[in-house]
Amino acid sequence: MTQTQDPAARAIELREQIDLHNHRYYVLDEPSIPDAEYDRLFNELRAIEEASPDLITPDSPTQRVGGAPLSAFGTVTHEVPMLSLGNAFDEQSMRDFDRRVREGLDLPAGDLFEAGQDVEYCCEPKLDGLAVSLLYENGQLVRGATRGDGSTGEDISGNVRTIRNVPLKLRGQGWPTLLEVRGEVFISKAGFEALNDRAREAGTKTFANPRNAAAGSLRQLDPSITRSRPLEFCCYGIGQVDGDLPDTQVGILHSLRDWGLSISRELKLAVGVDQCLDYYRDIGERRAALGYEIDGVVFKVNQLAYQRELGFRAREPRWAIAHKFPAMEEITELLDVEFQVGRTGAVTPVARLRPVQVAGVTVSNASLHNMDEVKRLGLMIGDSVIIRRAGDVIPQVMQVVAERRPADAKPVDIPQQCPVCGADVERTQLVKRTRGRETVSEGAVYRCVGRLTCQAQLKQAIIHFVSRRALDIDGLGEKIVEQLVNTGLVSSPADLYLLTYEQVIALEGFAEISSKNLLGAIQDCKEPTLARFIYALGIPDVGEETAKLLARSLGSLARISQALPEVLVYLPDVGAEVAHEIHAFFAEEHNQTVIGQLLERGIQLQEEGDLSPDLAASITLAEFITRLEIPGVAKTGAERLTASFNTLQAIMDADWLELKTVARFTEKAQSGLREYFADSARREHVLRIEQQLKDFGMHWDSPRAAQSEGMPLSGQTWVLTGTLETFSRDVAKEHLESLGAKVAGSVSAKTHCVVAGPGAGSKLAKAEQLSVPVLDEQGLLKLLVKHGVTL
Structure with a gap:
């Protein structure tokens, strides 16, 4: 605001701009300014209003605070009742509904000689949230209410004012x-995930599902709590009206959108019941990819005149119906908890349930993750539990129905011995290293200590080794691996390369051709890339992405297998625990033997090479000192220290007098440094780390490597979501990685770009929420061609 500009005029101008940007962001999904610019406009308006409170208006964007906390909600009587809808659960129910509509309107039904008259229906997804009513007088929001029992609801005006996409004043004209x-x-x-992430960080209770979170947020007596929740509003209709509106349901919704209210982006008009069923099937297929939870589709007769003619019965309209999806949550009984052993020895609890239909599938087992989850749920055998299944996600136990717990319910105890091999089961320990000290705490995972003497671990290790994303040995399925292990032919992945024709053909289900095919497939997979080989080894906590990172960064199996944990943490996205898992795996004698045998028996690693140019001479002496976590020596102290001493040896050998010459290097830091290096074993280990940095070429005195010109996306994180038509997401991922990008599975503020195809859901929504750039498939293709990728 210029010094000569009238504050009142500027406040009006700012409100108009902010309202416009809110409309573009929340309703049109076409933001035109970055978040930082929006914040500047908002803060300027707030400053003007704080300086001149008389300029504050009820519809100002700054007034979304919602007012002071309440002791209780008032009641609201709905002049036009908020009725529930009838439900359809199958195709025949929908056809019966359509027949009743046409009969009620006395429309021609059609016969062999003439087609009947179809009805137009407004189609929308049925959002799984909380129904509310917003009352506008002369375009101003004056009241918000819950549905309640349909006749009477609660006054939540203060809370709905905090919802960002609820306009405090309607836009345009003609309302x-x-x-x-x-x-x-x-x-x-995405909002639900972020909300629960914040709850976990704060150590508070998480929400079971988005609907519960929305309902609980709206019924907070303190609007400031509601304001902190990522609530959104989507309108689907109207109640009482004093004025003119279009004569169709779709027309009304389009008018509401023009006046600044959000409507469903999936809104469509269907002609006849067959198009309604097509819409239902399409939304059902895309359900898991949508950015929000839905539990069905709502169909409404489009013509308002027809709606009035059809009227109501009991407490539901005759002109609308909710075609529900199969339930994603159900209650059933926990019959038992069994324990499975994975390839890393993790002993995992699995819920055995009384079979129940969930989302169209019979569910009898569900994931429990680990014993900490069992404790969090307060789970006991015999409990009634709520289970949830979404899309292809493994069913999960969401909560215990405590009031149904039987008197004979039994606790869930981790077995002391492995259920497969009988070896001891031990709880993992987490080692946290800070300021030169180690703190040991209990981890969430229990492991069988039998390792590859445990058949469950051996089988799972080999199944993983031959899987599609690892060595990709065609024809080696789980049943064949079980035979190979059970007959003693294979006791490690390396034994696969010693199998003979006579051994294979003797297995159940094998004949001459199948035996030759299997042996041929094993021989054909002797040239994996370094990344695939690292992944195939099954190192705990090392997934496909971490394996690619190790291969891309360190370039050779020798460096990866020799790398100390303190060196591995210099790699991007490698934390201390993963670094220690990697180091421990390669330090284990049995693993060294198996890797040696694999190489002796013909494995030839591809794409081995030099250290990544990004890592060459990338470690400064100051960073090295900082990472040692010497008591009293933080980043600034390390920088002052290295400015006075040019070598690590000089720092280690510095006496009191020399340290006192370091500018602003405190006595506490001097004492901490001296004590740290007084330990001879620690000095030796630090020098060992430095030597490895030299050997690898990461040391501060190492020559810098020329940056690779073929890696234009180096250092960037990309995310793929939705369906791609030109090639699969796996192929797109390989193309992006060939250009140096890291392809992640989730969106964060550090994501460089999201590629979104049709059906993109929560990842796209989160990208928009964080203002992360988004490319469609054509944009991706142009980028790949630009950088020389052959499609």
Whole structure:
């Protein structure tokens, strides 16, 4: 604001701009300014209003605070009842509904000689949230209410004012003087994930599902709590009205959108019941990819005149129906908890359930993750539990119905001995190293100590080794691996390369051709890339992405297998625990033997090479000192120290007098440094780390390597979501990685770009929420061609 500009005029101008940007962001999904610019406009308006409180208006964007906390909600009587809808659960129910509509309107049904008259239906996803009513008088929001029992709800005006996409004042013109808007308040999948992440960080209780989170947020007596929750509003209809509106359901929704209210982006008009069923099937297929939870589809007769003619029965309209999806949550009984042993020895609890239909599938088992999850749920055998299944996700136990617990319920105890081999089961320990000290705490995982003497671990290790993303040995399925292990032919992955024709053909189900095919497939997979080989080894906590990172960064199996944990943590996205798992794996004698045998028996690693140019001479002496976590010596102290001493040896050998000459290097830092290097074993280990940095070429005195010109996306993190038509997401991932990008599975503020194809859901929503750039498939293809990728 210039010095000569009138504050009142500027406040009006700012409100108009902020309202416009809110509309573009929340309703049109077309933001035109970055978040930082929006914040500047908002803060300027708030400063003007704080300086001149008389300029504050009820519809100002700054007034979304929602007012002071309440002791209780008031009640609201709905002039037009908020009725529930009838439900359809199958195709025949929908056809019966359509027949009743056409009969009620006395429309021609059609016969062999003439087609009947189809009805137009407004189609929308049925959001899984909380129904609310918003009342506008002369375009101003004056009240918000819950549905309640349909006739009476709770006054939540203060809370709905905090929802960012609820306009405090309607946009445009032509709206009725009195307009009641009805819709659903919900939380997106991305918002729900972020909300629970914050709860976990704060050590507070997490929410079971987005609907519960939305309902609980709206019913907070303190609006500031509601304001902190990522609530959204989507309108689906109207209640009482004083003024003119279009004569169709779709037309009304389009008008509401023009006045600044959010409507469903999936809104469509269907002609006849067959198009309604097509819409239902399409949304059902895309359900898991949507950015929000839905539990069905709502169909409404589009013509308002037809709606009035059809009227109501009991407490539901005759002109609308909810075609529900199969339930994603159900209650059943926990019959038992069994324990499975994985390839790393992890002993994992699995819930055995009384079979129940969930989302169209019979579920009898569900994941429990680990014993900490069992404790968090307060789970006992015999409990009634709520289980959830979404898309292809493994069913999960969400909560215990405590009031149904039987008197004979039994606790869930981790076995002391492995259920497969009988070896001891031990709880993992987490070692945290800070300031030169080690702190040991209990981990969430229990492991069988039998390692490859445990058949469960051996089988799973070999199944992983031959899997598609690892060595990709065609024809080696789980049943064949079980035979090979059970007959004693294979006791490690290296034994696969010693199998003979006579041994294989003797196995159940094998004949001459199949035996030759299997042996041929094993021989054909002797030239894996370094990344695939590292992944195939099954190192705990090292997934496909970490394996690629290790291969891309260190360049050779020798460096990876020799790398000390303190060196590995210099790699991007490698933390202390993963670094110690990698080091421990390669230090284990049996693993060294198996790797040696694999190489002796013909494995030839591809794409081995030099250290990544990004890591060459990348470690400064100051960073090295900082990472040692010497008591009293933080980053600034390390920089002052290295400015006075040019070598690590000089720092280690510095006496009191020399340290006192270091500018602003405190006595506490001097004491901590001297004590740290007084330990001869520690000095020796630090020098060993430095020597490895020299050997690898990462040392501060190492020559810098020329940056690779073929890695234009080096250092960037990309995310793929939705369906791609030109090639699969796996192929797109390989292309991006060939250009130096890291392809991640989730979106964060550090994501460089998201590639979104049709059906993109929560990842796209989170990218938009974080203002991460988004490319469609054509944009990706142009980028790949530009950088010389052959498609």
